[in-house]
Amino acid sequence: MTVYLRNGLSKKAHDEVPIQTLEIGIINLMPNRQETEEQFISLLSQSEQNVALSFFYPETHQFRYSSAAVVKSHYETLSNGLKQRMDGWIVTGAPVEKLPFEMVDYWHELQAVFTSFSEQKVPVIYECWAAQAALYQQYGFQKALRARKLSGVFAADTILSKSHLIYGFGAGGLFRMPQSRHTDLVLPQSGLPSELEVIASAPEVGPMVLADSLTNAVFVTGHPEYTQYTLDREYQRDYQRGLVVDPPHNYYLNDSKEQVNYSWLTTSRQFYRNWVGQVMQKKVVKNL
Known part of the structure; x- marks a missing residue:
């Protein structure tokens, strides 16, 4: 379906948004903001619902890698975002x-925003660092620094088949996701709270997707939005900086690193299609 932009660096013209359109807010904390916008626009365009996107930034952030004036002129503040009905x-x-x-x-x-999301039980996806941050805020889960950066594409060996988020996937490595992080999520030895479930996991990376049935929160430890060459650009950047990094696992097709296996595209599209479907169902129920 169609993705409409309420604001953002990628917005080029004013679009008339249809009435029956899902309103999705994106708190974009990535340094390459426009690239990240385009990644989510591409993913969400594969859903079965029209989606209008609004982009937000934290007012207390001290900008380093991009112009604060540019971001502030194209994004809304989080405080304004919480006043809107997303x-x-x-x-x-x-x-x-x-x-x-x-x-x-x-x-x-962010703590205030996460708390608001939980209290309102609004559907939300937290990705990578945001997933660790939200789990720390809500449950006190810690993170652990890795000796080497985790980078690559990994297939789940365990999935919770009853979850609607995993609709369309089965066992056998069909659920794949890019990972790019320096830290691991540390789950409590006493077990997870009853409302929190691991939806997909892999031995190399641990939990890939967790879901909270009470607050409608989904925690994704990777980057399903990454496009074909994102991991390659990150690897080349780190290598040029002289950092000790391994080539992304399960990614390059040969030792020359000239070709990559875009193996997660179908997974990412289906995963976000499933999530958008859930958001639409909750909106319909809420409006009854």
């Missing part, structure tokens, strides 16, 4: 995972 939210990853959560400059602002 049908669902997406919170992206952020390049701050090596910092303690409390050291992130916009942490207190």
Whole structure:
């Protein structure tokens, strides 16, 4: 279906948004904001519903990698976002995972937002660092710094087949997702709270997707929005900086690193199609 842009760096013209359109807010914390916008636009265009996207930024963030003036002229503040009636939210990853959560400059602002989402039970997807941050905020789950960066595409060996998020997938490695992070999620040895379930996992990466049945939150430890060459660009960037990094696992087709296996595209489209379908169902029920 069609994706309409309420704002954002990718917005080029004014579009008339149909009435029966899902309103999705995206808190875009990635440094390459326009690329991230385009990734989500591409993914959500594969859903079965029309979607209108609005992009938001934390006011307390001290910008380093992009012009604050540009972002502020194209995005809305989180405080304004909470005043709007969004049908669902997406919170992206952020390049701050090596910092303690409390050291992130916009942490207190995000805490308030996460709490609001939980109280309203609005459907939300937290990705990568945001997933770790939200699980820390809501459950006190810790993260652990890895000795080497985890990068690559990994297939789930365990899935919770009853979950609507996994509709269309079966066993046998059909559910694949890019991972790109320096930290791992640490689950409590005492077990998960009753409302929280691991939806998909892989031995190399641990939980890939978790879902909270009470708050309608989904926690994704990877980057399903990544396009074909995103991992390659990250690897080449880190290598040029002289960092000790491994080539992304299960990604390059040969040792020359000139071709990549875009093996997760179908997974990402279906996963977000399933989530958007859930958001639409909850909107219909809410309006009854």
